[in-house]
Amino acid sequence: MKKSLIALNMAVVVGAGSLFSAGFASAESISELKKKESQIEENRSKVHSNIKDAEKSIDHVKGKQADLASQLEKLEKQMKETENKIDKLTAKIAKTKEQIETLKKEIKVLEDKIEKRNELLKERARSYQATGGNMNYLEVVLGASDFGEFVERLSAVSTIMDADQDLIAEQERDKKALEDKKKSVEQKLSDLESMMAEVKEMKAKQEQQKKEKNQLMKKLKAEQKKLEKEKIGMEEEADILAGQKAAIKKAIKQEEARQAEIAKQKAAEEKRQAELAKQRAAEAKKKSSQSSSSSKSTNAGSSSASSKSSTSSKSSSSSTSSSSHTAAPAPSSSAASGIFMKPAAGYFSSGFGGRWGTNHNGIDIAASGSVSIMAAADGVVSRSYFSSSYGNAIFITHYINGKQYTTVYAHLSSRMVSNGQTVKKGQQIGLMGNTGQSYGQHLHFEIHEGPWNINKSNAVNPRKYF
Numbered sequence: 001m002k003k004s005l006i007a008l009n010m011a012v013v014v015g016a017g018s019l020f021s022a023g024f025a026s027a028e029s030i031s032e033l034k035k036k037e038s039q040i041e042e043n044r045s046k047v048h049s050n051i052k053d054a055e056k057s058i059d060h061v062k063g064k065q066a067d068l069a070s071q072l073e074k075l076e077k078q079m080k081e082t083e084n085k086i087d088k089l090t091a092k093i094a095k096t097k098e099q100i101e102t103l104k105k106e107i108k109v110l111e112d113k114i115e116k117r118n119e120l121l122k123e124r125a126r127s128y129q130a131t132g133g134n135m136n137y138l139e140v141v142l143g144a145s146d147f148g149e150f151v152e153r154l155s156a157v158s159t160i161m162d163a164d165q166d167l168i169a170e171q172e173r174d175k176k177a178l179e180d181k182k183k184s185v186e187q188k189l190s191d192l193e194s195m196m197a198e199v200k201e202m203k204a205k206q207e208q209q210k211k212e213k214n215q216l217m218k219k220l221k222a223e224q225k226k227l228e229k230e231k232i233g234m235e236e237e238a239d240i241l242a243g244q245k246a247a248i249k250k251a252i253k254q255e256e257a258r259q260a261e262i263a264k265q266k267a268a269e270e271k272r273q274a275e276l277a278k279q280r281a282a283e284a285k286k287k288s289s290q291s292s293s294s295s296k297s298t299n300a301g302s303s304s305a306s307s308k309s310s311t312s313s314k315s316s317s318s319s320t321s322s323s324s325h326t327a328a329p330a331p332s333s334s335a336a337s338g339i340f341m342k343p344a345a346g347y348f349s350s351g352f353g354g355r356w357g358t359n360h361n362g363i364d365i366a367a368s369g370s371v372s373i374m375a376a377a378d379g380v381v382s383r384s385y386f387s388s389s390y391g392n393a394i395f396i397t398h399y400i401n402g403k404q405y406t407t408v409y410a411h412l413s414s415r416m417v418s419n420g421q422t423v424k425k426g427q428q429i430g431l432m433g434n435t436g437q438s439y440g441q442h443l444h445f446e447i448h449e450g451p452w453n454i455n456k457s458n459a460v461n462p463r464k465y466f
């Protein structure tokens, strides 16, 4: 029901002191605040140079992506060429196979013809044999009635024989030619097929390359996303630091004014006390000359007044002494419980500490409907803004009993305070919501005892306070 707050790169966010009711700041604490202010400035310039570095890294990654994109484009072109080659080879192979089939048919036709011719010759030979064995041709020739007929018969017989044999020889030659052609076409087919194997191998290689390059591209995109997220975090951090700087400036001014006021009051009080003492002395003198019984009652009144005056002078002097910090109530659990109030009505939907392998640096308070979010203590709003992770978020810097705290209120539906605004404990600062990385309406609330840091190591369980 809530978000994992991505590390909002919070480098030391130093809280500002302030003039609030519980403040016991001294001159020393003002110099402390000023030191913190310069620390913030130092951190701010560090963050700005980190942002520049992040920008450089993003540019570098983008450059790598552009290189890779042009490589991929080139590869795509090559792959298209390979694809074309495969198409052409496929067509050629099909055509060649067709040629081979045609040749096979033609050869078969010739073979049949030769077979028939041979049958015919055999038939003829058998018929000669039936009429007189091997001598039939001779008998035909010798049976001629005269020389003229003899010559005629002789030539006729040889013509028939020659014609038969010529025809067969011719057919055999044709068959041989066809077989040679078939062989060469088959060779061509085998060449084409080995070419196809090479091209297919190339295609496989290109596909592997494409896969690798796409994976690299994915990695680079993820790297860019991560860097951009980090950059956004740093920009957020820079903004928060700027807010803290403004808050601390305001706190210093308020503290100085408060001390001036205290000094003025102290001087006035001392003057009043001196006058009172003088007056009393005069009265005592006057009364002692009147009666001793009435002087007793006056002395009692005077003693009570002087003890009151000593208390008041002690409290005002403590504001200028360093002992003011220890003068604050001892941080017993009962005293601590008074510092912060529960910032919203609702039930505790998630506690402080480890969760889902990450650390939950605050607590979650959930409720439905329109729920007020209140400042947990007096303070100065150091940041009121929208964050992609926190959603509508408010940071308040507190300076309580000489100690600095930072509270964070996240996922609000609306914010009612702005940067640098002074707020009172219990004052409404916004409405509970479900903005940013949040799943369901709730308040994510953090208390940091001291400044923020990148590891949120000052985050404490707010439940110790309420």
Ligand SMILES: [Zn+2]
Pocket (backbone or CB within 6 Å): 002, 003, 350, 360, 362, 363, 364, 443, 444, 445
């Ligand atoms: Zn939370």
